[in-house]
Amino acid sequence: MQTAAFTLSPSLPLLKSRRLSAHSSTLRFAPTRVSASLKPTTALTSSANDADLSASLSRRSWSGFSSSDFKLRPWTSPALDRSRFEVAAAAESSGETAEPKSSLFKTLELGSLFGLWYLFNIYFNIYNKQVLKVFPYPATVTGIQFAVGSVVVMLMWGLNLYKKPKISGAQLAAILPLAVVHTLGNLFTNMSLGKVAVSFTHTIKATEPFFSVILSAMFLGEIPTPWVVASLIPIIGGVGLASVTEASFNWAGFWSAMASNLTNQSRNVLSKKVMVKNEASMDNITLFSIITVMSFFLLTPVAIFLEGVKFTPAAMTSAGLNLNQLYVRSLIAALCFHAYQQVSYMILQRVSPVTHSVGNCVKRVVVIVSSVIFFKTPVSPINSLGTGIALAGVFLYSRVKRIKAKPKTA
Numbered sequence: 195m196q197t198a199a200f201t202l203s204p205s206l207p208l209l210k211s212r213r214l215s216a217h218s219s220t221l222r223f224a225p226t227r228v229s230a231s232l233k234p235t236t237a238l239t240s241s242a243n244d245a246d247l248s249a250s251l252s253r254r255s256w257s258g259f260s261s262s263d264f265k266l267r268p269w270t271s272p273a274l275d276r277s278r279f280e281v282a283a284a285a286e287s288s289g290e291t292a293e294p295k296s297s298l299f300k301t302l303e304l305g306s307l308f309g310l311w312y313l314f315n316i317y318f319n320i321y322n323k324q325v326l327k328v329f330p331y332p333a334t335v336t337g338i339q340f341a342v343g344s345v346v347v348m349l350m351w352g353l354n355l356y357k358k359p360k361i362s363g364a365q366l367a368a369i370l371p372l373a374v375v376h377t378l379g380n381l382f383t384n385m386s387l388g389k390v391a392v393s394f395t396h397t398i399k400a401t402e403p404f405f406s407v408i409l410s411a412m413f414l415g416e417i418p419t420p421w422v423v424a425s426l427i428p429i430i431g432g433v434g435l436a437s438v439t440e441a442s443f444n445w446a447g448f449w450s451a452m453a454s455n456l457t458n459q460s461r462n463v464l465s466k467k468v469m470v471k472n473e474a475s476m477d478n479i480t481l482f483s484i485i486t487v488m489s490f491f492l493l494t495p496v497a498i499f500l501e502g503v504k505f506t507p508a509a510m511t512s513a514g515l516n517l518n519q520l521y522v523r524s525l526i527a528a529l530c531f532h533a534y535q536q537v538s539y540m541i542l543q544r545v546s547p548v549t550h551s552v553g554n555c556v557k558r559v560v561v562i563v564s565s566v567i568f569f570k571t572p573v574s575p576i577n578s579l580g581t582g583i584a585l586a587g588v589f590l591y592s593r594v595k596r597i598k599a600k601p602k603t604a
Contacts, residue, residue: 307541312557314534316564319392321527323569326388328515331504333497335524336381338505340490342528347483359480366488369481373488375461380531381493382454389447390440392565393573393581396558397436398451400584401429403591405459413463421594425587432584439577478539486532551592559585 325335351358386395404426410416437443503509505524510517542550562581566573 304541304544307537307544308553311534311537311541311553312560314530314537315557315561318527318530318534319387319396319561319565320568321523321530322384323387323392323565325520325523325527326384329504329510329520329524330388331497331501332384332388333381333493334501334504335527336377336384337490337493337497338524339380339528339531340377340486340493342525343486343532344490346529346532347486350483356479356483359476359484361484365476369484369488371464372461372481373485373492375457375464376485377489377493379454379457379461380489382450382457386447386450386454389444389450391442391571392569393562393571394436394440394442395447395451396562396565397440397581397584398433398448399455400558400588401433401452402455402459403429403588405455406462409459409463419594419597421597422591425591425594428583428587429591430587432580432582432587435580436577436584437580439574439580441572441574441577478542479536482536482539548592548596551595552589555585555588555592558588 322335326332329335350356383395383399386398407418407422407426411418437448507517510520538550538554541553545553562585565571
């Protein structure tokens, strides 16, 4: 406040203009002197609150601009001081209320993504199983799913819904092994779904942590902790118990699911082992989109070579299939196939890998239960016990994986 008084001191002779007439006061008024005298005050209004104060001063002092208005009241007015504190209090309170709202919105958004992840998984497994029951060509079915996913990716890039990446030849060469194992993993999964019940396929796929530990130790040198090794025992034991008592068991479906585990975990290991440095800047959704397109081009010629052209209207009509029903179910399964994997990557960008792993375990439970209810799959108590033990082992694995081995002291 003392600084303000010194700032206005050069214009104090203007206060004597009361003794003069209104006309002479107007003639002697020098705007340049006033503006010059106010220049130092800009240093006092660098903060947001002082800027508001300066704006309020200018409104009150320059509107009528009589000599009485040019007193120091705007700087010492209690009303201005109260308004200043009220503005600060309002800003503080609004900040306090904005933070919980933002946190609540993020929680609701994450919960919605998990719900969509599970829902798309359920619909994919149900419609995919219905298609494979009447159309036993897993390579063709998988190729159709990659084709629909590629169309979705192209639409996203073409409509600028997601930024189209610029990919170098080195990046494509690094992504190619990932696309190969991604293609094989989904192909083996569909082969298993075509041979055994959905619930049994997902029970076998619960052994993914076992392959992850083995491959990481072999190729990345990551030695598992005793806790991780112990968590694998209920997984293997539960899957073995469920397999012995599974009504739909056959070796083709069993080994296809095991091969799916091996290739999917190989993809995770390769992503750490062979990705080029420039690729590290690529986000998960972009990487998945590129892999989807590459998988389509990789699998299509293989599917035609192995199974021929089986998805034409003439071929399906001659086989006595319901054309419209098969097309609709295949399209829904393909859309859900792409959607649940993309949502999975979106969740992975928002949570830790451990949280994502726990969510994946819960997703498997949801898929198994929903498929058993929908298809009315006969499940014995021993089979249910084995499945439960295996899934409990997966959950335990996801928790103990966070425990780091203590460094050895010399």
